[in-house]
Amino acid sequence: GAGVSQTPSNKVTEKGKYVELRCDPISGHTALYWYRQSLGQGPEFLIYFQGTGAADDSGLPNDRFFAVRPEGSVSTLKIQRTERGDSAVYLCASSAGTGAPQYFGPGTRLTVT
Amino acid sequence: DQQVKQNSPSLSVQEGRISILNCDYTNSMFDYFLWYKKYPAEGPTFLISISSIKDKNEDGRFTVFLNKSAKHLSLHIVPSQPGDSAVYFCAASGDNKFYFGSGTKLNVKP
Numbered sequence: 001g002a003g004v005s006q007t008p009s010n011k012v013t014e015k016g017k018y019v020e021l022r023c024d025p026i027s028g029h030t031a032l033y034w035y036r037q038s039l040g041q042g043p044e045f046l047i048y049f050q051g052t053g054a055a056d057d058s059g060l061p062n063d064r065f066f067a068v069r070p071e072g073s074v075s076t077l078k079i080q081r082t083e084r085g086d087s088a089v090y091l092c093a094s095s096a097g098t099g100a101p102q103y104f105g106p107g108t109r110l111t112v113t
Numbered sequence: 114d115q116q117v118k119q120n121s122p123s124l125s126v127q128e129g130r131i132s133i134l135n136c137d138y139t140n141s142m143f144d145y146f147l148w149y150k151k152y153p154a155e156g157p158t159f160l161i162s163i164s165s166i167k168d169k170n171e172d173g174r175f176t177v178f179l180n181k182s183a184k185h186l187s188l189h190i191v192p193s194q195p196g197d198s199a200v201y202f203c204a205a206s207g208d209n210k211f212y213f214g215s216g217t218k219l220n221v222k223p
Contacts, residue, residue, distance in 0.1 A: 042214050043211075101162050104149075
């Protein structure tokens with residue numbers, strides 16, 4: 001079956017611009033996670049959805065970052081007024097529920113120039 | 114402060130031998146642990162997991178060991194194969210959030 005997909009695979013934007021990153025989870029997976037990965041580091045938790053609601057958004061670095069999952073499936077991570085420090089690979093993962101392993105998408109590489 | 118640490122950034126092993134990757138954690142509330150494998154330009158791929166009620170879980174060539182008193186887990190791969198060459202991340206969870214180590218790059222030499 002289809003795995004987690006993320007679009008775009010690469011995004012280059014100028015400092016100060018707005019970007020949206022999309023995640024399509026595995027069908028039927030109720031939990032969806034966003035992570036950010038910098039070079040030489042492991043994935044860093046940003047936000048977790050259970051269904052449509054953000055169950056935990058404590059990892060979002062500041063209020064420029066926002067994520068939605070309006071129908072409990074596809075999710076969009078939104079970054080306003082991008083900064084060069086936002087450059088990283090943004091990973092999405094989904095799981096069948098708590099206590100289940102997460103399955104990751106290929107990531108979106110964001111570069112802010 | 115990192116709650117999950119992988120202190121070896123790299124490991125080189127001869128094909129056919131055992132690879133042992135290590136991971137330490139600090140939070141005693143973690144109750145679920147996983148290992149992921151990552152190839153360049155791909156997302157991490159789930160490999161194997163273990164619950165805190167167990168101390169060992171085996172799946173083919175992969176075995177994960179958990180030592181709760183030492184807050185340490187390890188992944189054993191035997192026999193190692195060149196296709197196992199990748200970055201391996203350990204992860205821990207206790208509150209539906211997953212905390213990852215910084216990874217160990219495994220190189221299996223033919």
